[in-house]
Amino acid sequence: MSDELGEQSPLLQSGDGVTPKRSASRDEDATSLLDWYLSKNEQRLDETNVGERLPYSDYSSIDFLHDLVKDSARLRFLRRRPGLRFKLISLLDQASGWIAAAIIGTLTACVAFLVDVAQASVSDWKFGYCSSNPLLSRQSCCAGKTPLLKINDLTSELDNLCESYVLWSEAYTPAFAIYVSFALLFGLLASGVTLLTKRSLPTAAQAPHSEAFSDDTPRPTPTGKVMYMAAGSGIPEIKTILSGFVIPGFLNLKVLVVKAIGAVFAVSTGMCLGKEGPFVHISTCVGYIVAGIFPKYRHNGRKMREMLSAACASGLSVAFGAPIGGVLFSYEEISTHFPRKVLLRAFLCSLCAAVVLKALNPTGTGKLVLFETKYGTPYEPQHYLVFIVLGLAGGVFGGLFCKLNLLWSRWFRGFPFVKRYPVLETCLIVLATTLLQFPNPLIRETGDEVVKNLFVDCNDGAARTAWICKMEAKEGNAYVGWLVYGVLTKLVLTIVTFGVKVPSGVIIPALDGGALFGRLLGQWVTSISPGIFALVGAGAFLAGVSRMTISLAVIMFELTGEVEYITPCMVAILIAKWTADAISAEGVYDVAQTVLGHPFMDLESSMQIVQLQDGCVDDLIPPQQTMDEITVVVPASGVSRQVLEKKRRQLQDRGLMDAGLVLVDEKNMLQGYLAQGELDFGLGTLGQLYPEDAEVRLFDGASETDLDLSVLVDRTPLTILSGAPLEYALEMFAKLGLRYLIINEEGSGKVLGVVIRKRLVAYLDQIKHE
Known part of the structure; x- marks a missing residue:
């Protein structure tokens, strides 16, 4: 299970991956998609019987449509059970979203209060300190006190000074040197704590008996992309997560704490950066932690992302004292799935954050407005x-x-x-x-x-x-x-x-x-x-x-x-x-x-790219070698376990952790789809209870001696005809949140290929930069 969003995916993320360009020691920073090339290990893979590899090998994705069905089944179970106990449980389940939103907003405001107060005090240490309490900022130290009338090289350019606030030096040059020294110290602290969140994303492990390599061929050691989880604003990563991909460990408690501490010292350096973006990441971390308490969010990626969208609103609400702007920011800039109920919960979450922050009063003004102005002069048409x-x-x-x-x-x-x-x-x-x-x-x-x-x-x-x-x-x-x-x-x-x-x-x-x-x-x-x-x-x-x-x-x-x-x-x-x-x-x-x-994959910008192409869905069909590897002909008598093990190893060798097997009959007509996560669980965990030569049943009719994986098979995967416009596939992936889509031949209905989300994203990246 992923420790990032609780998706039940036994094999965590690696997809079909072309690795971004790396140095000899493996680049610790992901480079542009334009710089991709095949590594030596991947070139060795291409010389074997292993099929193609796709970008984004370090990411997995969820299926919004399947999660919707799973949540509907959970609701039916609760509401059809008789008795007062299940009635109360059902009512609590309905209210859990509102409860979580209120808690998220409240906790986000508390974290923002601590960050704001700490940052104001730490940044002022570059100039001096409060003699009555060194932990106070310059504004808090001089609140209600007589302004300093003495003028010198430095105080003539600083406001809000008083006798209680002591400058390190009143001369320009020493003050300059102290300012630079403190800024460098804060920079070291900010960067040092950020390095604590360095992490490699999960990637596919080579199968122990892979047929892709001979005994004398050195096998590549899988290494995922290295990320500093607390670096930057976090907004690009949050957009990636909300669009349906998974970045394990990005929203845990450690990242939250490091992000808050690092933001205090980073802003205090005086660098051209702000803490408003990190506040969005912090609020999303709070949202993930709080929502994880509730089972309906913890075990459903779609529901979790709905709550994370609401949590994003509270981040900008506390950053600017803008509760309505925070809701609109989450809708306009970050979220890809924003139904009406998410809008209302984002509204509540942002409201609670604003109310609590105003009561805590980190600025000492007693007002939520951060930069209140009263110009009083109207503008003219000119x-x-x-x-x-x-x-x-x-x-x-x-x-x-x-x-x-x-x-x-x-x-x-x-x-x-x-x-x-x-x-x-x-x-x-x-x-x-x-x-x-x-x-x-x-x-x-x-x-x-x-x-x-x-x-x-x-x-x-x-x-x-x-x-x-x-x-x-x-x-x-x-x-x-x-x-x-x-x-x-x-x-x-x-x-x-x-x-x-x-x-x-x-x-x-x-x-x-x-x-x-x-x-x-x-x-x-x-x-x-x-x-x-x-x-x-x-x-x-x-x-x-x-x-x-x-x-x-x-x-x-x-x-x-x-x-x-x-x-x-x-x-x-x-x-x-x-x-x-x-x-x-x-x-x-x-x-x-x-x-x-x-x-x-943003629908609006992606659609603009696709509309300039004179193509159709068959442009997305994988090469024949890839289709041979992921297609399984299922006879009426069942499938040999050795066949599925071989297919499983081929997927692992290619790193296709997000892919799966297309199940067809002897006429190449679609019978179902078995995702690789379910395949690994079925053969690895359930398969331990059965002998190696046991028959595997992928559909109904299994006997007691057969390994029954029929419950893991998707018998109704969505399909599209090969001649359909690319816009059709894009709309289906973006609006339905699909993980895979089967391509059928026009007229005959035979299976021609399967498109996973990563293949579509990689295709869009390719034509975008052509």
Whole structure:
């Protein structure tokens, strides 16, 4: 049983695998699908009688349709049983989804509270400490106290200072050195704990008596893809899981704890990353752990993924204080299966997370809104021209970011020393970040503080003492220079940082770049507050990077509480998406999936690819050798166990852990399908009770001496004709969540082939990059 989602699959994941390009010591980081080639071991396989191999050998998949039938059988059993006991059990079963959603939201908020408070305190240690309580952040230490009036090289550029907060040094150079030292220390800690989650995905073991290799031929040692489970935002992996694939160990308690601790230190370094993406991963881990308590989720991959979709909403809810935006984010950006009941449970989960987080009050403001603003100045029709410019700039930023980050990941992270020593890469990026950001007061602090400072309205009397407002009140071009420097620095540093082996997200850096550019543009539009353009620019830049639309517009509203500026944000977001799509078809999470090599099939984008092809389903038929290996002619007398053992070994030699055997009669007419997991269970576990020469019955009519595997056979596999359009197969896989589909010949109905999900995904990847 998988320890990731509880799927009952005795042979965990390896599929039909072409291995991504590796170095001599096996690349620890999955490379682009474009770089695939056959390893020496796989070339040796090709010289034998072993059939073809497909990509994604380290992943297995679930069958949504079969899980639906399994859940229906469970419900019928509960509701047809008489008595009060089963009536109560049935009622509890119906309420379990709502109970789980509420618990997930509550626990996610508790974890977010701890991360927020710890990160605020740790990041401020780069500047100084609170003399009354070193564990307090600068804001908490100085809350309600008289502001510090003394001005020197450093305090003139830091807000919220008081006598209780002691700077390490008031001189610029020593403060700079201490800042860099603490950032490097935090980078080491963040990367060090992330390495604790290094894990190889399961892969197929060679059969002990494989016929694919002679006695004097060295057999390849199966090694799965190496992943750092807590690295990155986790969103590409979650999208892969929710689409029906399995990544064992990605959502366990260890990853949750490491992700939370690593995010605290990673954000505290000041690198161009945020904790909002990791919050989505953390909430999904909480969802998996909580839902695993309930048997109906623990033993059903489809039901589990429904709860994980709801859990994702609470992650963004606590990240931005945006409960509605969190629900829409899960629907628009992450989930592939989102029925109405999932929407309602995501709503409850996100609501509970927001309520609990507001009560815990990690920011000390008593408000859920993270960057509350009250500009009070309405925009005029001519300002739409500025909003359009912000949208265009955001689209260019996002499109360039996606292209350049992909190139950077392939080039820089292709060096052996970077692959071998990910901590070194982190330290180099931390050093470059601190050296570039500390001299600029606008981007010296962490990303969320940068956004908060740039959104400020200098017309508000309480905000006029802020450093930004003081600079805008002065005459001269120094402040404009800091803004230009900040935009360029954020673009470069975000490109090289995204993908580093620490918990990290790209949402806050994109908001930073957009807010800086919007504030810069606002220096020449004096009729309204430049903070308004910072707000709209932040949304535009994030739209260009992530390609979010509806959910982002709602998030920007919930983030600031500014209802009046929803329309400008919508204009800029839509233009940014159009512009970014024209430059780069893939958003940041799609690029990450390409770099990491995770399988994913999005119906909308995949359909656009298929519609450009003049092909049909017979393009997906496996080679004849493969079909010979996976086809079993089942006579009326039963199948010899030796025949099935041979077929089983052939599947193992090819790594087809996600495949199975097509059962036909003497006329090659379909009789059923036996998945490899069930085949291994039947021959390995059940077969121990029977002699080696026992007949195997795959259909009804088994005697006491026969090994009966009929209960493991799918007698009604879905089929499609070979001449059907490719769009038919894509719709069936995407909307029904199939694991396999049988291809029949037109007219005769004879079996021509079988398509597994990995074959379809690999085919889509191939034609996409042709």
